[in-house]
Amino acid sequence: MMIELSITGTNAITFPHLEVWDWRIVFYLFLGGLSAGILVMCSIANLRIPKQPVEELAQCVRAPLIAFIVLAVGALFIILDLGSPLHLVWGYLTFQPLSLMSWGTWGVPAVLFANALYILAVIPKEQRHRLKLPLLIKLSEKLALRMRPIAKLNFALGIFLGIYTGVLLSSFAAIPLWNNATLPILFLVSALSSGAAMVVIIAKKAEIKFLFTKIDIWLIVAELVVIALFFYGLYTSTAPYKKAIAPFFSLTSEHFIFTLALIAIFLLLPLALRIKLGELKEFEDGLHAEFTKAQIFRMNFAAILVIAGTLILRAAIVYAGQLTKLSAY
Amino acid sequence: MPKYVMVIDVERCIGCMACVIACKKENGVADGYFRTRVVEEVRGEFPNLRMELRSELCNHCENAPCIDACPTRASHRAKDGTVQIDKKKCIGCKACILACPYDARYSTPEGVADKCTFCEHRLKEGRKPACVETCLGKSRIFGDLDDPNSEVSQLLKKHEATVRLEFAGTSPRVFYINKKFAGGL
Ligand code: SF4
Ligand code: SF4
Numbered sequence: 001m002m003i004e005l006s007i008t009g010t011n012a013i014t015f016p017h018l019e020v021w022d023w024r025i026v027f028y029l030f031l032g033g034l035s036a037g038i039l040v041m042c043s044i045a046n047l048r049i050p051k052q053p054v055e056e057l058a059q060c061v062r063a064p065l066i067a068f069i070v071l072a073v074g075a076l077f078i079i080l081d082l083g084s085p086l087h088l089v090w091g092y093l094t095f096q097p098l099s100l101m102s103w104g105t106w107g108v109p110a111v112l113f114a115n116a117l118y119i120l121a122v123i124p125k126e127q128r129h130r131l132k133l134p135l136l137i138k139l140s141e142k143l144a145l146r147m148r149p150i151a152k153l154n155f156a157l158g159i160f161l162g163i164y165t166g167v168l169l170s171s172f173a174a175i176p177l178w179n180n181a182t183l184p185i186l187f188l189v190s191a192l193s194s195g196a197a198m199v200v201i202i203a204k205k206a207e208i209k210f211l212f213t214k215i216d217i218w219l220i221v222a223e224l225v226v227i228a229l230f231f232y233g234l235y236t237s238t239a240p241y242k243k244a245i246a247p248f249f250s251l252t253s254e255h256f257i258f259t260l261a262l263i264a265i266f267l268l269l270p271l272a273l274r275i276k277l278g279e280l281k282e283f284e285d286g287l288h289a290e291f292t293k294a295q296i297f298r299m300n301f302a303a304i305l306v307i308a309g310t311l312i313l314r315a316a317i318v319y320a321g322q323l324t325k326l327s328a329y
Numbered sequence: 330m331p332k333y334v335m336v337i338d339v340e341r342c343i344g345c346m347a348c349v350i351a352c353k354k355e356n357g358v359a360d361g362y363f364r365t366r367v368v369e370e371v372r373g374e375f376p377n378l379r380m381e382l383r384s385e386l387c388n389h390c391e392n393a394p395c396i397d398a399c400p401t402r403a404s405h406r407a408k409d410g411t412v413q414i415d416k417k418k419c420i421g422c423k424a425c426i427l428a429c430p431y432d433a434r435y436s437t438p439e440g441v442a443d444k445c446t447f448c449e450h451r452l453k454e455g456r457k458p459a460c461v462e463t464c465l466g467k468s469r470i471f472g473d474l475d476d477p478n479s480e481v482s483q484l485l486k487k488h489e490a491t492v493r494l495e496f497a498g499t500s501p502r503v504f505y506i507n508k509k510f511a512g513g514l
Contacts, residue, residue: 018426082421083419088420090402094401101422105400171428175427
């Protein structure tokens with residue numbers, strides 16, 4: 001049967017498909033996830049050894065600072081996307097439990113605050129003088145004694161930050177590609193994986209690099225499995241959901257870019273996985289305090305592949321999602 | 330609280346688009362934007378073709394996902410039961426536009442969300458929405474469903490009506506009557 005539509009009175013922002021969230025949101029989702037992952041991973045590093053004097057406990061000292069900067073830049077991107085950022089004050093005069101946007105409005109500053117405490121708590125003694133302000137130095141001394149609970153708090157908030165963006169997208173029942181429960185898990189796992197990759201890049205200690213290489217192997221495997229489940233779940237669902245994954249599997253249409261994105265993800269992540277498995281083998285006979293240049297290059301390269309995969313994944317899902325609708329047009 | 334609904338008798342629409350223009354004029358809708366549209370849908374195999382002219386607008390849903398999505402309560406249910414946007418409070422995050430399964434919303438050039446208000450300002454004066462008042466074929470009918478004597482109550486009692494995307498669970502307050510056209514919506 002033929003169906004022909006002509007519509008008088010359409011808005012360009014919604015027809016022929018939604019063009020509501022663009023690259024700014026992609027960067028926000030990416031940077032938010034990356035920051036979440038870094039926070040969780042450095043908390044793991046700092047909480048790992050239970051019985052050590054608090055002062056020597058912090059293993060990962062630059063990561064919280066990097067997480068803070070990454071999230072602050074991410075938040076800037078979302079503010080850039082707001083049509084009326086000056087009205088934001090209204091967001092802080094209320095909390096709407098059903099609105100994931102509201103969770104973000106309150107959640108991001110809360111994470112930044114806890115993150116700032118973490119930065120102060122892990123500053124090594126000999127570096128504290130760089131804080132300049134006597135008040136901050138004192139605060140840092142005090143917080144250092146509470147490093148463990150602060151790390152635990154940041155771990156929890158990192159998980160919150162990593163999963164909430166996925167829940168945000170999945171809460172839109174009008175957008176079939178997003179509206180499913182696998183998406184928050186996918187976002188969380190890929191955020192954690194990119195965080196682990198980032199810690200591998202910035203860590204100086206051989207022991208920390210190796211620990212997070214091992215962690216990232218599991219996270220990449222989990223991510224690949226969840227991506228497959230994500231597509232399979234939509235494929236076996238009802239018509240609008242089945243249709244939603246079409247852009248990812250069309251070689252001829254204008255949506256070829258999404259197929260490319262999918263291929264890229266499935267190339268980058270397994271490649272990173274292979275490199276990481278290679279590293280694992282190499283260090284089987286015990287860790288050396290020093291890495292060779294080639295080893296460092298390989299680790300960083302695999303980590304960059306993982307981070308690029310995370311960005312591509314988010315961009316593809318944000319854009320392809322907006323091509324999908326519950327209605328027929 | 331009244332229960333304002335719109336009934337659209339699809340067979341009475343003559344496709345003059347007066348409603349689309351009346352709405353723009355009444356509400357000062359910016360150039361290039363619309364709060365209501367008319368869909369012309371043709372189905373079938375030649376020569377057995379059937380056309381439906383169908384007005385679409387915000388459904389003032391009873392379970393409105395746009396309200397749930399809003400972080401500032403700019404999107405809210407007004408005292409008269411309709412779904413409204415308080416422009417002072419809107420931060421322009423566009424979450425409501427994504428949340429609406431009916432593509433009823435858009436972003437104004439000022440960066441805030443906007444959509445059909447059922448001509449809230451006219452309802453306050455006891456008048457009908459501009460699109461309803463201007464409708465030549467009397468295809469758009471408006472009234473209070475809680476009043477058993479209202480035209481809409483009578484119509485919905487007499488005819489079987491449908492809503493758009495019923496499975497989405499939003500409980501729209503815009504009802505469509507069309508006896509002959511299978512499909513659509
Ligand atoms: S039609 Fe869309 S904008 Fe209108 S109330 Fe329903 S969900 Fe909200
Ligand atoms: S765009 Fe405005 S009305 Fe819509 S959800 Fe955001 S703040 Fe609320």
